Amino acid sequence: MALSIRNKLSGTVSAVQPGEVMATVKTRLAGGQEITAAITREAVDELGLADGTPVSALIKSTEVALSTEPIPGISIRNQLRGEVTSVASGGAMATVKVSVDGGELTAAITRDAVDELKLTAGAQVVALIKSTEISLTTV
Amino acid sequence: MALSIRNKLSGTVSAVQPGEVMATVKTRLAGGQEITAAITREAVDELGLADGTPVSALIKSTEVALSTEPIPGISIRNQLRGEVTSVASGGAMATVKVSVDGGELTAAITRDAVDELKLTAGAQVVALIKSTEISLTTV
Amino acid sequence: MALSIRNKLSGTVSAVQPGEVMATVKTRLAGGQEITAAITREAVDELGLADGTPVSALIKSTEVALSTEPIPGISIRNQLRGEVTSVASGGAMATVKVSVDGGELTAAITRDAVDELKLTAGAQVVALIKSTEISLTTV
Numbered sequence: 001m002a003l004s005i006r007n008k009l010s011g012t013v014s015a016v017q018p019g020e021v022m023a024t025v026k027t028r029l030a031g032g033q034e035i036t037a038a039i040t041r042e043a044v045d046e047l048g049l050a051d052g053t054p055v056s057a058l059i060k061s062t063e064v065a066l067s068t069e070p071i072p073g074i075s076i077r078n079q080l081r082g083e084v085t086s087v088a089s090g091g092a093m094a095t096v097k098v099s100v101d102g103g104e105l106t107a108a109i110t111r112d113a114v115d116e117l118k119l120t121a122g123a124q125v126v127a128l129i130k131s132t133e134i135s136l137t138t139v
Numbered sequence: 140m141a142l143s144i145r146n147k148l149s150g151t152v153s154a155v156q157p158g159e160v161m162a163t164v165k166t167r168l169a170g171g172q173e174i175t176a177a178i179t180r181e182a183v184d185e186l187g188l189a190d191g192t193p194v195s196a197l198i199k200s201t202e203v204a205l206s207t208e209p210i211p212g213i214s215i216r217n218q219l220r221g222e223v224t225s226v227a228s229g230g231a232m233a234t235v236k237v238s239v240d241g242g243e244l245t246a247a248i249t250r251d252a253v254d255e256l257k258l259t260a261g262a263q264v265v266a267l268i269k270s271t272e273i274s275l276t277t278v
Numbered sequence: 279m280a281l282s283i284r285n286k287l288s289g290t291v292s293a294v295q296p297g298e299v300m301a302t303v304k305t306r307l308a309g310g311q312e313i314t315a316a317i318t319r320e321a322v323d324e325l326g327l328a329d330g331t332p333v334s335a336l337i338k339s340t341e342v343a344l345s346t347e348p349i350p351g352i353s354i355r356n357q358l359r360g361e362v363t364s365v366a367s368g369g370a371m372a373t374v375k376v377s378v379d380g381g382e383l384t385a386a387i388t389r390d391a392v393d394e395l396k397l398t399a400g401a402q403v404v405a406l407i408k409s410t411e412i413s414l415t416t417v
Contacts, residue, residue, distance in 0.1 A: 141346045141347075141394060142346075142395075143387040143392075143395060144391075144406075158298075158300075159296075159297035159298060160300050161316065176353070177410070179316055179353070179355060181355070182354075182355060183353075197352070199343055200387075200388050201340045227369065227370050227389075228370060229368040229369025229370035229389075230368060232369075233370050234370045234388050234389075247371060247388055250370075271410045272408075274354045276349065276351055276352040277352075278349070278351040278352070
């Protein structure tokens with residue numbers, strides 16, 4: 001099975017908070033960080049997600065933002081520190097690969113942002129991912 | 140009215156599950172598949188969405204992921220089978236057009252993914268769309 | 279602190295509607311418009327968001343869709359009128375800069391959409407942003 005979603009981080013569910021239609025699921029990643037996913041309650045029930053369930057977090061490249069420093073006071077729940085390993089620029093967009101504890105992330109951001117943040121191999125960055133952009137798979 | 144959102148699939152609301160601030164709405168598409176959208180409760184109320192309401196589902200190209208096979212055990216609620224009709228690659232990103240029952244979808248994914256999945260015209264794929272990425276319109 | 283997220287609009291929180299795991303937060307922008315963000319309840323609590331809190335709304339370029347006219351009967355809560363100031367096209371994607379009351383937005387959309395909507399400097403457009411795609415920061 002091949003999937004276009006570039007980012008897959010393995011971990012174990014550490015907390016499930018179910019609401020009526022949505023739920024937040026916290027996952028402890030192999031790298032030690034904890035991430036929060038906001039998914040439908042239906043998905044939690046169908047996948048049988050509970051404390052201890054092994055899962056992978058899937059994140060599309062277009063959902064990964066980058067910052068040169070951690071950002072305090074922000075609603076975005078997930079901030080993973082990493083180092084840029086490569087940058088590929090197109091006419092409008094660019095893909096930036098970032099190694100983080102426990103894996104690698106690809107971020108598809110505007111070329112403007114790459115230029116402004118002076119992103120090149122070796123740059124220290126923080127990858128930011130909104131909870132609603134994280135999917136979970138038990139396979 | 141012209142809209143940059145590339146993907147519009149017509150159907151009829153088949154179920155509404157309202158929560159306090161969010162709601163999930165299931166829509167039976169013209170092609171026969173059912174898709175789930177997670178939108179605000181406020182939108183459901185304002186649009187008067189209920190069983191039988193004719194709607195169109197709107198999905199930005201950047202929100203469509205592609206897989207070569209259906210994926211079991213995943214929180215992503217929507218998986219539509221289709222066939223690639225064309226691929227346009229840029230320096231960092233690519234757009235892939237996929238014909239599905241009842242319409243056509245455009246997926247904007249990384250060029251890396253197109254290469255790795257060997258996506259060319261005629262390839263059988265599954266389009267994956269997270270519920271929180273689907274908008275609905277009654278017009 | 280440099281951030282890849284291109285769009286930042288300043289305002290003041292005008293309403294908070296908390297659910298069990300998600301919350302909707304309305305923000306009155308400097309330009310006068312009101313926008314709705316759907317974020318986790320946890321973020322609302324941690325940031326202490328309440329009526330009158332000064333915040334900035336952050337929106338990734340890939341989350342901004344464009345229309346040539348306002349769209350009635352749509353679940354997308356946020357529609358901001360503006361004027362195109364520039365367009366940069368790549369092979370598959372394009373970035374479009376739009377001046378709105380109180381700021382500037384960058385939209386990363388497909389090149390197909392730019393061509394079809396005939397987007398060039400001076401074009402009047404409406405920027406559409408789904409509530410689940412808006413993040414808030416108190417800094």
